[in-house]
Amino acid sequence: MNSRLHRLLYIIILSLLLLIYSCKTHNIVNNNAQKIKINSTAVNNKSFYKEYSIKLGYQLTGNEDMDYIKMVASWIGVPYKFGGCTREGIDCSCFVNTFYNDFFGITLKRRAEDMLSDIHTVDTTKLYMGDLIFFKITGQKVSHVGLYISKRRFIHASTSKGVMINSMDEPYYQKHYQGAGRVL
Numbered sequence: 001m002n003s004r005l006h007r008l009l010y011i012i013i014l015s016l017l018l019l020i021y022s023c024k025t026h027n028i029v030n031n032n033a034q035k036i037k038i039n040s041t042a043v044n045n046k047s048f049y050k051e052y053s054i055k056l057g058y059q060l061t062g063n064e065d066m067d068y069i070k071m072v073a074s075w076i077g078v079p080y081k082f083g084g085c086t087r088e089g090i091d092c093s094c095f096v097n098t099f100y101n102d103f104f105g106i107t108l109k110r111r112a113e114d115m116l117s118d119i120h121t122v123d124t125t126k127l128y129m130g131d132l133i134f135f136k137i138t139g140q141k142v143s144h145v146g147l148y149i150s151k152r153r154f155i156h157a158s159t160s161k162g163v164m165i166n167s168m169d170e171p172y173y174q175k176h177y178q179g180a181g182r183v184l
Contacts, residue, residue, distance in 0.1 A: 056149070056165055064150050068129050071103055072147075072155050078163040095157040096132065096145050104130065106183060112145040119181025124152070124168065127180055133168065135176040142178050 045062070053060045055073045081089025085098065093112045100106050109115050112134065119132055127133075127148045133156075135144040146156030152168040166173055 056153070058151060058153055058165070058167075061150055065129060068103065069149075071099065072149055072165075075099065075155065075163045076165065078157070080157050080159050080162045082159075090157050090163065092144050092146065092157040095163060096147055099147060100130075100183070104183075108183070113142040115145055116142060116179075116181070118183055120184055121179060121181045124180060127152075128182070131180055131182050133180045134178040135173065136178045137176050144176070148180065 045066075048066055049060045049062045049064075052069050052073060055076070056069070060069065075087075075095070078087050078095075079089050080091065082091055083094075084090045085094040090098070093110055093115065096112075096115070097108045097110060100108050108118050115132060116134065122128075122131055129147075129149060131148040133146045133148055133154045134142045135146075136142055137144045144156065146154040146166075148154050149165065153165050154168060155163065155165050157163050158166075168174070168177065
């Protein structure tokens with residue numbers, strides 16, 4: 001009887017040890033898998049921002065919304081067409097309106113000057129992706145609009161080169177800059 005009890009106690013202790021160490025091993029494996037997943041995500045994000053920095057022509061910060069950046073890149077090179085509202089040809093206000101509707105699900109007014117009533121003015125030091133940038137190119141009224149990306153860059157439909165990215169610091173855009181704002 002003593003030997004049976006001894007054997008039973010041995011089996012119980014052995015089972016407990018296996019149970020304890022198998023859980024610990026499982027946790028170690030899970031923790032390592034999580035670390036690998038996190039590192040893999042960081043590598044994928046880094047390569048995403050590197051690739052899109054090249055596509056957009058300037059170094060992204062790495063904090064931009066990736067879907068926003070993909071959509072920005074998808075529009076580059078679309079030709080300009082006065083009154084146009086398709087990827088075959090688009091003007092500045094329809095570009096902003098289409099982008100806003102597709103990305104944010106918000107419909108803006110059709111003309112650049114009318115969009116001013118849809119925004120809350122924002123200082124250029126506090127601009128964020130999707131803020132509207134307004135210019136007076138011709139006449140006394142706002143006649144051009146673009147969308148802020150990051151690092152003082154904006155995307156817009158230029159009459160000469162179609163949808164493109166420019167810097168707010170370029171002399172031409174500094175001269176014609178009228179204001180910026182966030183959609184209400």
